Amino acid sequence: xxxFLQNTLDGLALGSSYALLALGFTLxxxxxxxxxxxxxxxxxxxxxxxxxxxxxxxxxxxxxxxxAVAGSALAGIYVERLCFAPHxxxxxxxxxxxxxxxxxxxxxxxxxxxxxxxxxxPALYEGGPLSLGRLxxxxxxxxxxxxxxxxCAALWGVLYRSRFGTAVxxxxxxxxxxxxxxxxxxxxxxxxxxxxxxxxxLTGFLIVSGDQQLTPMLGMWSTLKGMLAMMLGGLGSLPGAxxxxxxxxxxxxxxxxxxxxxxxxxIAYLLLFILLAVRPPWMNTRSAY
Amino acid sequence: MDEYAIGVLTNIGLFSFVALSAWLLxxxxxxxxxxxxxxxxxxxxxxxxxxxxGWPLPLAALAAMxxxxxxxxxxxxxxxxxxxxxxxxxxxxxxxxxxILFELFHWQIALGDERIGPDGTxxxxxxxxxxxxxxxxxxxxxxxxxxxxxxxxxxxxxxxSRLGATxxxxxxxxxxxxxxxxxxxxxxxCVVAAGGALAALGGALFAHHNTYxxxxxxxxxxxxxxxAYGLIGGxxxxxxxxxxxxxDIGVLEATRSLHGYRMIVFGGLVALLLVFRPRGLLDExxxxxxxxxx
Numbered sequence: 001x002x003x004f005l006q007n008t009l010d011g012l013a014l015g016s017s018y019a020l021l022a023l024g025f026t027l028x029x030x031x032x033x034x035x036x037x038x039x040x041x042x043x044x045x046x047x048x049x050x051x052x053x054x055x056x057x058x059x060x061x062x063x064x065x066x067x068a069v070a071g072s073a074l075a076g077i078y079v080e081r082l083c084f085a086p087h088x089x090x091x092x093x094x095x096x097x098x099x100x101x102x103x104x105x106x107x108x109x110x111x112x113x114x115x116x117x118x119x120x121x122p123a124l125y126e127g128g129p130l131s132l133g134r135l136x137x138x139x140x141x142x143x144x145x146x147x148x149x150x151x152c153a154a155l156w157g158v159l160y161r162s163r164f165g166t167a168v169x170x171x172x173x174x175x176x177x178x179x180x181x182x183x184x185x186x187x188x189x190x191x192x193x194x195x196x197x198x199x200x201x202l203t204g205f206l207i208v209s210g211d212q213q214l215t216p217m218l219g220m221w222s223t224l225k226g227m228l229a230m231m232l233g234g235l236g237s238l239p240g241a242x243x244x245x246x247x248x249x250x251x252x253x254x255x256x257x258x259x260x261x262x263x264x265x266x267i268a269y270l271l272l273f274i275l276l277a278v279r280p281p282w283m284n285t286r287s288a289y
Numbered sequence: 290m291d292e293y294a295i296g297v298l299t300n301i302g303l304f305s306f307v308a309l310s311a312w313l314l315x316x317x318x319x320x321x322x323x324x325x326x327x328x329x330x331x332x333x334x335x336x337x338x339x340x341x342x343g344w345p346l347p348l349a350a351l352a353a354m355x356x357x358x359x360x361x362x363x364x365x366x367x368x369x370x371x372x373x374x375x376x377x378x379x380x381x382x383x384x385x386x387x388x389i390l391f392e393l394f395h396w397q398i399a400l401g402d403e404r405i406g407p408d409g410t411x412x413x414x415x416x417x418x419x420x421x422x423x424x425x426x427x428x429x430x431x432x433x434x435x436x437x438x439x440x441x442x443x444x445x446x447x448x449x450s451r452l453g454a455t456x457x458x459x460x461x462x463x464x465x466x467x468x469x470x471x472x473x474x475x476x477x478x479c480v481v482a483a484g485g486a487l488a489a490l491g492g493a494l495f496a497h498h499n500t501y502x503x504x505x506x507x508x509x510x511x512x513x514x515x516x517a518y519g520l521i522g523g524x525x526x527x528x529x530x531x532x533x534x535x536x537d538i539g540v541l542e543a544t545r546s547l548h549g550y551r552m553i554v555f556g557g558l559v560a561l562l563l564v565f566r567p568r569g570l571l572d573e574x575x576x577x578x579x580x581x582x583x
Contacts, residue, residue, distance in 0.1 A: 035374050035377075037513070082557075082560045082561070082564070083560055083563075086563075086564040086567075087563075087564075087567060090567070091563075091567035092373065092374075093315065093320055093516075093520060094520060094563040094567035094568070095563075096320070096377075097513075097516060097517045097521075097559070097563060098559065098560040098563045099560075100513050100516075100517060101517065101555075101556040101557070101559035101560045101563075102556055102557075102560055103556075104552040104555070104556040105552055105553050105556030105557060107552070108550070108551070108552035108553050108556070112550070220509070224509075227378065231378050235374070262389055262393060263389075265385070266386055266389045266390075269382040269383075269385045269386045269389075270382070270386060272378065272379075272382045273367075273379055273382040273383055273386070276368065276371060276378065276379040276382070277367035277368060277379070
């Protein structure tokens, strides 16, 4: 029983990072109806910028977080302008392949700047884990959980309580109608990209400072986990992204404990495949890229 | 021809098979992120047939193609009605499951004084049929390209047939195709199975060229690359994916001096190319233009 509770707690912590990744993905997907394969690599770019700054100057964590967020947002803007703005009408496959080409670009840029396979990153928290009775919880996980809740709340505020949010929701409902009522779809999509990538950058920073290390695998990992969590929750819905992320985290934590890491990944993909084949009502599988 | 050139040309031929299989699905209107898995199925199946069971390569390649087609049909059957990103994610999930199964696949038999067979993440070494039969690299290059040309001739014939028009109709708009009396589900299943067989044939040759395969050879990177080849080269003609492979591997080999900057330049160029030609260099319009001048 104690193992089960501990796994659930670990799963929640892992799931909150997946939920954050899926939120950024879903935001982009909702506005553009396109999957951005370069989402994870943009996060990688931001985190490499932060690591580089740390190695060069040794500045503090807060600045590193800012650099990671700003770097990811900039990378996101670059991806939007080059891969998604030109393909707004049709050509979904071209947009996806173009974002893959930029993925390769970011990865090479990162390994060119910092060629080693592994870099140490300053720890988010130096002390040991908290203990709750016989359960333990890492402080980093707690921070991730709190960050996920705060980002959700802030995002909700932006989307439902601001003029920009109204424009975003109008574009999600119908880009053509939004354009007719004077909203610039191009400007909205650019800003959504920057916002989503900034959320990704924050998530990436929390992940690498929690793990205290950075590898070039972060890019592919973020894209795969974010897409998986987004798909599990049904595409393009913010509550769905959070639910999908948490569900994926719980599933992974439990299956890793009982079955090992290889079957953990297998089960996550199997669940996605079955859900796609069965198409439960919350997965709205109309034509979408 | 020196060994280096032979190696490059062989690689171009080998990856053209998996690129063609992804292109076939693109023409039929679907994005697959999973063709690498059928390439892997072919590689493992053919390797087992020659190195462990002692079959001749042609028979092993046929078995690999049958298994590749079966695996693809198995993935295709429950996902027939999915479109766009949903289909792409379903194929990705299936391909990653297969890759993990390769990692868990241990089956070795003692041959002489060594043990041969797939050994999980350690890979599968000793697929030496070519070496044992004294097939020279130049002969192997000829085998690969003769098979590739054969496949392309079949595609060119299909292109100008009723089946080709049906395929393009399916790719253009499945609902419209259905209303025109095309059995969309059956056609799509056939396309998926044919793509699986084609990728598996490439995999079978790849395994015998490399003599060593491991699960990592068949990860998502290969899948997205093969998808990109068709889209860079163009969706208008069967020469499109070949052009994509030649551009990528050719540029890779020609710009060794740029080592380290290659993907930065190439990645940006691909993204830019797709801005101006979203259906690739040799898209339908370009092909039509070329045909009208011939």
